[in-house]
Amino acid sequence: MIAVESLYKQFGDLEVLKGIDLNVEQGKVVVVIGPSGSGKTTLLRCLNILETPTAGKVSIDNQTLDFSSKVPSSKIASFRRLTGMVFQSYNLFPHMTALQNVMEGPITVKKEQKAKVEEKARRLLVKVGLGDKADFYPFQLSGGQQQRVGIARALAMEPKVMLFDEATSALDPELVGEVLRVMKELAQEGMTMVVVTHEMQFAREVADEVIFMDKGVIVEKGKPEEIFESPKAERTKQFLRMIS
Ligand code: ADP
Numbered sequence: 001m002i003a004v005e006s007l008y009k010q011f012g013d014l015e016v017l018k019g020i021d022l023n024v025e026q027g028k029v030v031v032v033i034g035p036s037g038s039g040k041t042t043l044l045r046c047l048n049i050l051e052t053p054t055a056g057k058v059s060i061d062n063q064t065l066d067f068s069s070k071v072p073s074s075k076i077a078s079f080r081r082l083t084g085m086v087f088q089s090y091n092l093f094p095h096m097t098a099l100q101n102v103m104e105g106p107i108t109v110k111k112e113q114k115a116k117v118e119e120k121a122r123r124l125l126v127k128v129g130l131g132d133k134a135d136f137y138p139f140q141l142s143g144g145q146q147q148r149v150g151i152a153r154a155l156a157m158e159p160k161v162m163l164f165d166e167a168t169s170a171l172d173p174e175l176v177g178e179v180l181r182v183m184k185e186l187a188q189e190g191m192t193m194v195v196v197t198h199e200m201q202f203a204r205e206v207a208d209e210v211i212f213m214d215k216g217v218i219v220e221k222g223k224p225e226e227i228f229e230s231p232k233a234e235r236t237k238q239f240l241r242m243i244s
Pocket residue numbers: 011014016034035036037038039040041042043
């Protein structure tokens with residue numbers, strides 16, 4: 001479902017991604033871990049071209065963008081629709097209810113029919129446990145509830161892949177579980193997911209593969225038990241010692 005080949009990203013002189021190769025099969029969950037500044041967020045943002053890679057290829061669902069030459073913006077727009085992204089900050093529209101937030105994308109971007117979109121949005125709000133909060137505004141919702149609206153909003157666009165960028169990092173500790181639960185359910189339903197997180201328990205339970213990044217490269221990858229119980233690289237061992 002996802003294939004990344006020799007991906008490079010530079011910000012000015014700073015080389016942030018130094019040749020990333022990554023494959024994710026349909027229905028699999030890859031969790032990306034690593035120290036702050038190692039390039040995890042940049043990698044996710046390159047998957048939906050919120051950042052333009054300096055070089056390399058990104059394929060999702062058999063659509064390929066090759067950054068060895070200039071990629072037209074029309075191609076990028078349709079490519080971006082293959083992925084749904086959930087950010088650390090929820091970025092909901094403050095003047096819209098939960099329901100309106102979820103309906104916005106399908107109506108304005110995909111020009112779907114309003115009645116159908118409303119039905120879909122209500123179903124998605126039920127799915128994330130917010131069936132009774134459809135008419136609430138973001139300020140009336142907790143951080144965890146807002147983030148679950150954010151997940152419903154991304155799902156409403158019917159992406160092939162979901163990308164989570166530290167989706168629980170801004171939440172009070174008691175609200176983290178409800179968001180992770182929704183993410184876990186999505187994984188169990190067969191959604192292809194790439195998840196950047198500090199939640200190691202989630203990685204252990206839900207990941208098919210864990211990727212450890214440091215300084216713009218993938219240092220090591222493997223099944224969760226391989227990475228957490230018997231890491232091979234010294235840098236992985238060091239990182240895991242630091243966070244435990
Ligand atoms: P991580 O998610 O692992 O913490 P990031 O991908 O956010 O790492 O950042 C990797 C490096 O790239 C950091 O040194 C960061 O300062 C730098 N960086 C990220 N985004 C930008 C940007 N838009 N402009 C310049 N430098 C950036």
